[in-house]
Amino acid sequence: MPSRLSDAFRAHPQQQLKHPDFTSLHELPDSYAWNQRDDPSPETFATESVPLVDFNDSNALQVIGHACKTWGIFQVTNHGISTSLLDMVEHTCRSLFSLPVHQKLKAARSPDGVSGYGFARISSFFSKLMWSEGFTIVGPPDEHFCQLWPQDFSYHCDVIKEYKEEMKKLAGRLMWLMLGSLGIIAKEDIKWAGPKADFKEASAALQLNYYPACPDPDRAMGLAPHTDSTLLTILYQNSTSGLQVFKEGAGWVAVPPVPGGLVINVGDLMHILSNGSYQSVLHRAMVNRSHHRLSSAYLYGPPSTVEISPHPKLVGPTHPPLYRPVTWNEYLHTKAKHINKALSSVRVCVPLNGLGDVNEQNNSVTVG
Numbered sequence: 001m002p003s004r005l006s007d008a009f010r011a012h013p014q015q016q017l018k019h020p021d022f023t024s025l026h027e028l029p030d031s032y033a034w035n036q037r038d039d040p041s042p043e044t045f046a047t048e049s050v051p052l053v054d055f056n057d058s059n060a061l062q063v064i065g066h067a068c069k070t071w072g073i074f075q076v077t078n079h080g081i082s083t084s085l086l087d088m089v090e091h092t093c094r095s096l097f098s099l100p101v102h103q104k105l106k107a108a109r110s111p112d113g114v115s116g117y118g119f120a121r122i123s124s125f126f127s128k129l130m131w132s133e134g135f136t137i138v139g140p141p142d143e144h145f146c147q148l149w150p151q152d153f154s155y156h157c158d159v160i161k162e163y164k165e166e167m168k169k170l171a172g173r174l175m176w177l178m179l180g181s182l183g184i185i186a187k188e189d190i191k192w193a194g195p196k197a198d199f200k201e202a203s204a205a206l207q208l209n210y211y212p213a214c215p216d217p218d219r220a221m222g223l224a225p226h227t228d229s230t231l232l233t234i235l236y237q238n239s240t241s242g243l244q245v246f247k248e249g250a251g252w253v254a255v256p257p258v259p260g261g262l263v264i265n266v267g268d269l270m271h272i273l274s275n276g277s278y279q280s281v282l283h284r285a286m287v288n289r290s291h292h293r294l295s296s297a298y299l300y301g302p303p304s305t306v307e308i309s310p311h312p313k314l315v316g317p318t319h320p321p322l323y324r325p326v327t328w329n330e331y332l333h334t335k336a337k338h339i340n341k342a343l344s345s346v347r348v349c350v351p352l353n354g355l356g357d358v359n360e361q362n363n364s365v366t367v368g
């Protein structure tokens with residue numbers, strides 16, 4: 001088993017598909033036309049909205065706990081990440097995706113690699129193509145950025161490095177808030193958090209997403225329904241809406257951009273760690289006729305060789321562990337093979353209520 005996140009997909013090389021120049025397309029090619037009837041549920045008119053948490057609010061811990069249990073996602077404001085840094089990241093994304101196709105392809109993700117330009121990893125599970133471009137960054141961005149911007153790559157590298165550092169600190173704070181709500185409060189409760197309890201050894205990937213304006217948005221799909229394999233994900237979206245989450249009983253619910261806000265979602269590893277108390281959330285990105293959309297997802301997890309299992313504080317005679325221990329690398333391997341079955345494949349015990357995992361039921365793989 002490879003020990004670094006960047007080696008996670010060595011055993012599952014992915015054929016690299018080539019994007020067209022989106023700006024030259026005035027009609028949706030058939031290969032991009034999704035049959036919406038295969039969606040997990042018909043679009044409903046949602047009356048509920050994703051919880052919004054103010055970090056300065058004294059209730060933040062309770063609101064976060066409740067949001068993780070009932071939604072698996074929430075938005076935060078007053079999170080301490082400056083607007084100017086978010087603006088700089090947005091500018092770097094814009095500059096990257098507006099480079100000519102041949103230039104972006106110089107930094108194409110290699111078939112067995114994790115970093116670089118290309119389609120999202122999950123695209124190989126779907127028969128239709130997604131109306132988006134992605135750039136994945138694991139480790140320092142220098143090598144790829146040097147290929148993209150031979151002149152001013154160091155500016156963009158600095159932006160991304162600072163962003164990753166700030167995201168790491170915020171993710172550590174979020175970890176203690178999310179775990180705190182479950183009664184996991186002592187430093188010793190999570191050994192891999194390290195002596196300063198700052199999760200210094202955590203691993204992460206940064207996924208930059210670009211969704212060009214689309215001539216036929218109702219039939220296109222920006223990013224297909226998926227859960228993140230992470231502990232948690234911090235998503236920044238620009239002012240164009242598009243993110244939707246699936247909520248049992250409500251259907252697909254839009255997550256509208258909140259000025260200065262960040263979206264936090266529960267990933268599969270947190271689902272496991274919380275022994276199913278916190279649900280990893282199924283989400284997707286839709287596209288827009290007149291506006292392009294940018295997002296950046298900070299995908300946060302444990303050091304890649306640390307085993308994550310239901311926390312001992314959450315298991316007992318009446319609460320058996322529902323999942324076996326798994327490292328992030330092993331989990332990514334499993335997910336690369338069976339996108340929607342990864343969580344159930346590490347399950348050891350059927351929950352008392354007999355319900356399956358949300359992503360197992362809803363993640364339709366055959367489309368079009």
Ligand SMILES: C=C1C[C@]23C[C@H]1CC[C@H]2[C@@]12CCC[C@@](C)(C(=O)O1)[C@H]2[C@@H]3C(=O)O
Binds near residue numbers: 121123204205230332
């Ligand atoms: C560390 C990660 C997490 C990855 C794989 C690898 C690098 C890129 C991440 C994403 C980003 C886009 C959605 C996703 C589903 C995808 O296709 O690539 C994510 C996936 C996961 O969360 O499983």
Ligand SMILES: O=C(O)CCC(=O)C(=O)O
Binds near residue numbers: 284
């Ligand atoms: O663009 C979005 O809103 C969603 C992105 C996402 O889900 C991801 O990168 O994992």
Ligand SMILES: [Fe+2]
Binds near residue numbers: 226228283
């Ligand atoms: Fe995601």
